[in-house]
Amino acid sequence: MTASTPLRTALTGVVLAATALIPLQGTALAAQTETAATATTRAASVSGIEDATALALARSLADPAWKRQVRTAALAADSVDLRALTSGSTTAAGKSLASKVATADQKVATAKGLSSDIGSLLRVGLADASMKSRLTAGRAPLVAAAPSDDDATFTAYDSRGTAHELAVESVPEQPVYIVDIDGTKAVTEGLKVVNRALEANGLDVPAPAAEVTTAAPLAATGIDTTLINSVRLSDDQEPWVKGDAEIFTLVTGFGTDGKPRVDTVEMPYLNTDNTTYYPNQVLVNWSNYKYSLADAVMMEDDGDTNYQSLAKAIVTVLLTITDQGVYIPLADAVLDAIPASWWTDDPDYVDSWYTLAKTTSGTRNGAAANGWLNVSPYYVPAL
Numbered sequence: 001m002t003a004s005t006p007l008r009t010a011l012t013g014v015v016l017a018a019t020a021l022i023p024l025q026g027t028a029l030a031a032q033t034e035t036a037a038t039a040t041t042r043a044a045s046v047s048g049i050e051d052a053t054a055l056a057l058a059r060s061l062a063d064p065a066w067k068r069q070v071r072t073a074a075l076a077a078d079s080v081d082l083r084a085l086t087s088g089s090t091t092a093a094g095k096s097l098a099s100k101v102a103t104a105d106q107k108v109a110t111a112k113g114l115s116s117d118i119g120s121l122l123r124v125g126l127a128d129a130s131m132k133s134r135l136t137a138g139r140a141p142l143v144a145a146a147p148s149d150d151d152a153t154f155t156a157y158d159s160r161g162t163a164h165e166l167a168v169e170s171v172p173e174q175p176v177y178i179v180d181i182d183g184t185k186a187v188t189e190g191l192k193v194v195n196r197a198l199e200a201n202g203l204d205v206p207a208p209a210a211e212v213t214t215a216a217p218l219a220a221t222g223i224d225t226t227l228i229n230s231v232r233l234s235d236d237q238e239p240w241v242k243g244d245a246e247i248f249t250l251v252t253g254f255g256t257d258g259k260p261r262v263d264t265v266e267m268p269y270l271n272t273d274n275t276t277y278y279p280n281q282v283l284v285n286w287s288n289y290k291y292s293l294a295d296a297v298m299m300e301d302d303g304d305t306n307y308q309s310l311a312k313a314i315v316t317v318l319l320t321i322t323d324q325g326v327y328i329p330l331a332d333a334v335l336d337a338i339p340a341s342w343w344t345d346d347p348d349y350v351d352s353w354y355t356l357a358k359t360t361s362g363t364r365n366g367a368a369a370n371g372w373l374n375v376s377p378y379y380v381p382a383l
Contacts, residue, residue, distance in 0.1 A: 046111045047148065049108050050108075054143045056100050057124065058143035058156075058161065059159060066093035067159075073085055074124070077125065079123040081122075083101050083105055101122060105119075105120050108121045109121060114307065122182075125180075127175075131175040131176065134174070139174060141177050142156035142158055144178055146181075180303075190307035198315065202257070203255075203319075223379075223380050227280060227283065227375060231270065231277050231373050232275065232371055233247075233371035234273060234370055245271055248301070249283070250265075252295045254289060254323050255288060255290060257290075260318040260321050260333075263288065293356065295329050295352065295356065297334050297335060298350040299348060317336060351369075352367045352368065
């Protein structure tokens with residue numbers, strides 16, 4: 001039987017509509033897949049692990065005894081080891097949270113490319129000292145993960161697990177606990193990862209520049225170094241809510257074997273911008289370099305830094321550079337080695353100093369105008 005014209009027209013319309021939906025459904029499915037992948041990546045990142053831990057901690061504060069224990073700890077110190085706090089708790093909520101925190105610590109170590117035996121990394125503390133009086137008065141606290149430098153707002157949770165959006169640029173009235181990592185510990189262990197990778201590829205040798213005064217064997221006639229007398233940053237890339245910066249410097253040049261070389265220098269004292277520090281720290285050990293010129297790139301660990309990836313990126317680009325018989329700056333090569341995606345709350349570029357000479361003395365402003373170094377030649381005599 002042949003369908004009537006009106007029926008054929010209706011059926012054709014249904015088929016065309018269904019056909020039109022196929023690409024739309026495919027697009028929607030692709031978008032859903034992409035969203036799911038982004039969520040998975042976020043959950044495995046340091047910031048995602050911190051956020052999940054913050055939510056778990058917030059919910060655990062519904063236990064009054066545990067809430068008091070956390071408050072006592074937060075009032076006694078700027079930040080406390082979260083694993084030690086939970087594992088040592090006698091409250092049901094604290095004990096229940098302990099295993100989750102231990103697992104989160106392991107995940108953070110993996111995300112940062114650090115050894116699994118590094119121990120605890122997660123810490124918790126009040127976001128700002130001005131909140132102590134309100135916390136002491138019994139104001140209910142919120143809990144949040146340390147936000148990205150690029151975020152205008154961040155999410156904090158109450159004991160019911162309800163999310164609250166807070167502004168990064170202003171300190172809220174309500175006390176806020178911040179879940180963050182032990183940045184000093186992470187930088188120390190992370191730079192060991194970088195040093196091992198550099199050494200394995202002939203781009204470094206034992207006794208990095210920062211350790212020369214205590215650990216490096218001195219030549220019979222002593223060594224020439226460049227000493228940091230004082231240093232000041234005008235912007236350490238950290239919002240108020242993240243607290244102290246975790247700064248390190250990569251000193252680059254050509255080693256005595258003619259290969260590009262990188263020495264890592266920890267700067268754990270360099271916590272706050274617009275503050276002058278007087279470390280008397282060795283920046284460059286000139287016995288490690290062929291030429292009397294070197295560059296310095298100052299960076300900050302912003303949480304999601306994976307040091308294995310950082311080391312691989314630096315090694316990959318430096319192994320392509322050869323000694324041309326004259327000094328060439330390597331600072332740009334180091335910066336170019338870092339993937340573009342890392343410039344969002346990963347190792348922030350703070351500043352760089354080009355062509356530091358063995359004879360350089362006085363104050364040198366950074367190329368990015370974010371800070372200055374006052375340096376001088378310093379001779380370390382043999383014992």
